[in-house]
Amino acid sequence: MAGEREAQGAILAGGLLTLSRSLYMAANHKKFLIFFDFDETIINENSDNSVVRAAPGQKLPAWLRDTYREGHYNEYMGRVLSYMGDQGVREEGLRTIIEKIPVSPGVPSIFSLLRAHHDLFEVVLISDSNMYVIETWLQAAGLRQLFRCILTNPASFDARGYLVLKPYHTHACQRCPANMCKQKIVSEYLRQRQEERAGRPFDKLFYVGDGANDFCPSVIFGPADTVFPRHDYPMHKLIKEMQQSQPGSFKATVVPWQSGEVIATYLKTFLDR
Numbered sequence: 001m002a003g004e005r006e007a008q009g010a011i012l013a014g015g016l017l018t019l020s021r022s023l024y025m026a027a028n029h030k031k032f033l034i035f036f037d038f039d040e041t042i043i044n045e046n047s048d049n050s051v052v053r054a055a056p057g058q059k060l061p062a063w064l065r066d067t068y069r070e071g072h073y074n075e076y077m078g079r080v081l082s083y084m085g086d087q088g089v090r091e092e093g094l095r096t097i098i099e100k101i102p103v104s105p106g107v108p109s110i111f112s113l114l115r116a117h118h119d120l121f122e123v124v125l126i127s128d129s130n131m132y133v134i135e136t137w138l139q140a141a142g143l144r145q146l147f148r149c150i151l152t153n154p155a156s157f158d159a160r161g162y163l164v165l166k167p168y169h170t171h172a173c174q175r176c177p178a179n180m181c182k183q184k185i186v187s188e189y190l191r192q193r194q195e196e197r198a199g200r201p202f203d204k205l206f207y208v209g210d211g212a213n214d215f216c217p218s219v220i221f222g223p224a225d226t227v228f229p230r231h232d233y234p235m236h237k238l239i240k241e242m243q244q245s246q247p248g249s250f251k252a253t254v255v256p257w258q259s260g261e262v263i264a265t266y267l268k269t270f271l272d273r
């Protein structure tokens, strides 16, 4: 009897030891946050142009294209989707096109690496495309599970079967389109997650993008962070302009990429240090 009780005590103590060790490890566990843009970053096209392939003749009439106003792309895209609905385009037609959009070169290597280290990385998608396009594409590619969340314009089918687009939020940023400022999204996300993580900030931030709207959030990244602008795309050009006009003001490390392999290799080297 005594031996049995001792054995039970040892098992209990062992259990507590394991528990406290895993709590200790959890408390000291490094956590990195990586943001991805979608259009021309994850996928190798602008999805707003891709969906037009579902329209009759695979293009839009000139009168519709002429309604675009600078800084109001989201509203324009709403009119495009409404026109496509009028032309009889429904979910099936859109889905067929979306699922075939090609991934950007080398980007699958980044996802393989992130999947292998899912305990170290929190992965977030921020895009000015829309929820329907992104979820449809990610699900077809088997990638939906990789992302903790998708922050993008809401889109859903109405009773007629038309895809209806809404703006993400409102903001006061001068350089971003009316419906979305990614800097506002990133700072709100960081604040919210730090609160949820008992005040702990992430150990390092990464940002993969290509557009002018990816430049806006990248200026708030610090010297410990790394941004990956697609080589010679607007985000990269704007960073270079800022580095030249105000030396030292752009804080993050900049690693341009033409293939996602560059990013995968960088992350792997960073983890191996």
Ligand SMILES: [Mg+2]
Pocket: 037, 038, 039, 040, 041, 209, 210, 211
């Ligand atoms: Mg983009």
Ligand SMILES: [Zn+2]
Pocket: 173, 174, 175, 176, 180, 181, 182, 183, 184, 216, 217
């Ligand atoms: Zn902005």
